[in-house]
Structure formats: structure tokens, C-alpha cells
Amino acid sequence: MRIFAAKTSIRNFSMQQKIIILDFGSQTTQLIGRRVRELNTFCEILPYNKFPHDDPSVIGVILSGSPYSVYDPEAFKVDLSQIRGRLPILGICYGAQYMSYTNGGNVEPAGSREYGRANLAYIEKENPLLNDFVPNSQVWMSHGDTITALPQGWRAIASTEDVTYAAYAADSEPIWGVQFHPEVFHSVQGTQLLKNFVVGICGSRQDWSPASFVETTVQELREQVGNDRVILGLSGGVDSSVCAVLLNRAIGDRLTCIFVDHGMLRKNEFRDVMHDYECLGLNVIGVDASEKFLGDLAGVTDPEQKRKIIGRDFVEVFNAEAKKITDAKWLAQGTIYPDRIESLNITGKVIKSHHNVGGLPKEMHLSLCEPLQWLFKDEVRRVGRQLGMPEHLITRHPFPGPGLAVRILGDITREKVRILQDADDIYINALRNYKVRLKGEEARKVLSAGYPKDSFVSESGAQDEGEIEVSLYDQIWQAGTVLLSTVRSVGVMGDERTYEHPVALRAVTSTDAMTADWAHLPYDFMAQVSSDIINKVKGVNRVCYDISSKPPSTIEWE
Numbered sequence: 001m002r003i004f005a006a007k008t009s010i011r012n013f014s015m016q017q018k019i020i021i022l023d024f025g026s027q028t029t030q031l032i033g034r035r036v037r038e039l040n041t042f043c044e045i046l047p048y049n050k051f052p053h054d055d056p057s058v059i060g061v062i063l064s065g066s067p068y069s070v071y072d073p074e075a076f077k078v079d080l081s082q083i084r085g086r087l088p089i090l091g092i093c094y095g096a097q098y099m100s101y102t103n104g105g106n107v108e109p110a111g112s113r114e115y116g117r118a119n120l121a122y123i124e125k126e127n128p129l130l131n132d133f134v135p136n137s138q139v140w141m142s143h144g145d146t147i148t149a150l151p152q153g154w155r156a157i158a159s160t161e162d163v164t165y166a167a168y169a170a171d172s173e174p175i176w177g178v179q180f181h182p183e184v185f186h187s188v189q190g191t192q193l194l195k196n197f198v199v200g201i202c203g204s205r206q207d208w209s210p211a212s213f214v215e216t217t218v219q220e221l222r223e224q225v226g227n228d229r230v231i232l233g234l235s236g237g238v239d240s241s242v243c244a245v246l247l248n249r250a251i252g253d254r255l256t257c258i259f260v261d262h263g264m265l266r267k268n269e270f271r272d273v274m275h276d277y278e279c280l281g282l283n284v285i286g287v288d289a290s291e292k293f294l295g296d297l298a299g300v301t302d303p304e305q306k307r308k309i310i311g312r313d314f315v316e317v318f319n320a321e322a323k324k325i326t327d328a329k330w331l332a333q334g335t336i337y338p339d340r341i342e343s344l345n346i347t348g349k350v351i352k353s354h355h356n357v358g359g360l361p362k363e364m365h366l367s368l369c370e371p372l373q374w375l376f377k378d379e380v381r382r383v384g385r386q387l388g389m390p391e392h393l394i395t396r397h398p399f400p401g402p403g404l405a406v407r408i409l410g411d412i413t414r415e416k417v418r419i420l421q422d423a424d425d426i427y428i429n430a431l432r433n434y435k436v437r438l439k440g441e442e443a444r445k446v447l448s449a450g451y452p453k454d455s456f457v458s459e460s461g462a463q464d465e466g467e468i469e470v471s472l473y474d475q476i477w478q479a480g481t482v483l484l485s486t487v488r489s490v491g492v493m494g495d496e497r498t499y500e501h502p503v504a505l506r507a508v509t510s511t512d513a514m515t516a517d518w519a520h521l522p523y524d525f526m527a528q529v530s531s532d533i534i535n536k537v538k539g540v541n542r543v544c545y546d547i548s549s550k551p552p553s554t555i556e557w558e
Ligand code: XMP
Pocket: 355, 356, 398, 399, 400, 401, 402, 478, 513, 550, 553, 554, 555, 556, 557
């Protein structure tokens, strides 16, 4: 769906220190950004050739990895002459090789691919980049090329058994390079290295925090929006909800939210979410349009056709409500940073289009307001917590705009929606109630995705070594049930033969929904859920588990 609105940027970070990450197309560029943000330092990811030369708030530069080799004719090239000597630069993988190669060093295909865990056998302890590094520190390598000679005046500051120039430094200017990936979890002191660069070398004040974000954003929203009225389409999801609460904090009742029930939400979701919003003091118009949507969908089986009808109806219903708010000047949206990075994608390909907000009539002349546009998902959750929102709203899994419609194969009826809502409710509640204890890498992964920090059960209280208790729900990106209503199979219940539909359970782990793995749920959990669904949900006599990853399968079935 398109938004017919003028785009107006709302933030002004002129006083905010920032690190610039130049993106050469690596899969882990966003991860570098998240790690820097975890150091309470603001950063922006920009295409490799879009350095903001006139921005005085930049305190350091990181060059990312790349799918290319530095000597490929089509490899991305950048002129660093205006940055060098002025700002500290850290090259990661391709970034390190690029700086070495373009300054008289040598880069060649590695004898064998240098991939996986390695240990730093030599470390120049007094180098500020390696401050507090321990002997044999584990790092993660992932490169097909390797530096075989450094430019004159540059030297190795760390090596592994196979990689002589695992990390280097230039003697007379603030340039560093690492051929390993400090941003990935398997580089055990990776965060330390980034901290050494961002804080120790670049001098970050580490003042980027959810609290400071809320304070400055509320202030800026007040200045930008003035006495105008703002409309926001709520979906019940974390992004639009946090956006609403933030705006509410800034302009109170001059924010009007619209929440449309298309009849294919989760069980009791409309009622529960409306209740939550009311408790949060939001000014929400709830529109029950389920008759219209389900009526228009009757008998339609083609997945694309179903999506189109829902999209069209949504725009109609949303617009009809929005038009009633005649003095509105702004349309707020819960767009977050990864959505924008995708649209800045250096390959120019649009990977994912927005499908959360309905198009508004041009004549309304609304300006777009996107206060979360600089945040990663985990930061949105932290901001939500800072705003005092309830945990169950903050940690909600993503849910598709067309709702259960894309999880019911074939045509949609109220009865099929009822069956799926009941099965889904059992599954989601079971995921929430099943607790697991995690430590080490697994624990760090969950914590860095923005899940509750108060779930620590460690005696030691040490964050990195501590054990945490989380629900299965919090460990996975997204879960749901799919009603295979075009399929029937035979079963037996008591003495009766049944001939009913199967339900497929889906649960995936992911960081951005662009790729996903099926979650390895415990067998005892699956056994209980299967038995509960078959015994309690009339119309279902079989439960399957979807073990497909994305790609090639998508998360939703339709
Ligand atoms: P797929 O199925 O493409 O889904 O792997 C990726 C992510 O997007 C969600 N999704 C949607 N969200 N409107 C939405 O707001 C939609 O039409 C839609 N289709 C898929 C999906 O749930 C997953 O998080």
C-alpha cells in the first residue's frame, strides 16, 4: 500500500555524536550498527559512497565487509582522502582489505577459505584497539581473500595461526583494520574491540540511551507538530504501539489513533489490544469492519486476490475514519531503521515494501511523521519499556497486516477463523508459559534482541556469564498456526471416525524476517501442544510442524 503524503524528516541530530558505518554490502552491516548502539552511541549506516562530509557530529568511521573482492573490477570503491587523518577509521574484513590494498598493500585469494572460529595467537597489548584483550581471544573469520602484505608504515597488531594480519594499525594516522568480524557473537571480545574503537579511540560520550531518545524525541515532536493534530494507524504491533505512546507523551490527545478489526485478528485480540491502548491513555478509534472484510472475501481462494481485497478494504475503512478528522496535518507511522536501510540498499533493489498503513487521499495533504525511523527493533522495545508500556505489548511477535487470512488455505469463513483462532491461542499461550534457562551465547542473543533484562536468575549478577530464564515465546521471532483447510484426513476420537483439517505450527528465529530458520522446539512441548489442540479445538484432528527455512520458504504460507 502507498502512502500519499509529503515526507518530512522530524529528527535533528546535529548535537548528537555519531559513528558513520559505510556499507559495502555485507550481510552483517546492520549488526555492526546494532553493536555500536549497544555501546550507547548513535550511528548511521550509509551507502559506501555517501559519507556526510559536512556533518560535524561524526566522531569516527567504520567500513563494513562486502560480497566483493577488493580486486574485482566491479568492487565498490570510495575516496577516503577527505576523512583520513581527520577521523579515526576502522575497516572490517573487506573494509580492512580495501584500505590495505589501495595504499600499496597486497590482497590475494586465501589458500583455503578462512572461515569460522580462530584464536588470536599474537596481540599487541598496548594498542588501544586491543585494550583488555586476553591471550587466545576467539574471533570469527569469514573471508575468501587475505592480506599478504601491508602498506609501508602499517603493522600487524594481532595474528592467528593462519592469518598474519588478523588486525593491523597504521603507524602515523588513526587507521585500523580487522579481517575478522567483531560484530558477530562468536568473536568473544568483539564488543570490547568495538568499545575500544568507539569509546577509547573516537571518544564517544555514550549518551545515546532509551531515556535520552525519549527526552529529545518528545521535545522535537512538540516543536515539529506544534498545535497540529496527528493520525496514526495502529496495528497492535510493537512499532506502531510504541510510536503512539511516544506521540501521546509529546502531544497528548491531539494524537488520534485508528485500529481496524478486519475480523482475522488473533482470538480476542481486538478487545485486549483496545483495552491495553485505553489503559495507556491513548485516544483510539476502534473500527469493527469484520462484516465488510469477511463478506468481500467470501468464496475467494487465490492468495493474491485475498491480499488485494484486504488491502483495498483496509484503505477504504481507514480513509473513511481519517477523513472525519478534518483538522489533521500529520500521518504518523511506526517505520523503523531497518525499513529505511533496506530502502537505501546499495544494490538499489527494493527488498521489502511497506504494507502497514493505508493510503490516504491526496487532498488531505498530510505530512509524514516517523519518530522511530532511527531505531532498531531491540531499541524500539527498550524505548517502549522506558515509556512504561506493558511487557506483553513490547515483546509481541510480528503479525501480518492481513492477519489470519494468510494462514487459512483456500476460502475464508467465520468458522475457519474461529478454528484457527482457537488453535493459535493454545499454541501462543503454551509458548509463553514454557520457560527455558539460557546462558552464554544463547543468553546474549536473547538479551541483545531487547528482551527483558529483569529475567536474570544469576547469583553472580554478571551479565555475560549470567543465566537467564525466558519463555520459548521470547526466544523466537514469530510463531503462528496455519489451517490447512483444503486438506482433510482421517482420524479416530473415542469410537468415532473423524475426517477433519490439519493445523501446521510455524515458529521461526530471525533478526529481520528477511531470512529465517525454523525454531527447534522441544519435543515435550510439541507433544503437549498437539494433544491440546486436537482435544480442544473442534474441527482439527492432526497437527504438523513446519520445518522450512526462509529462503526458500516464506514465513507466512500465503
Ligand atoms: P514472509 O511471509 O514474506 O513474511 O516471509 C515476512 C514478514 O512479514 C510479515 N508479513 C506481512 N506483514 N503485511 C504485513 O504487515 C503483510 O501483508 C505481510 N505479509 C507478511 C510476516 O508475518 C513476517 O513477519
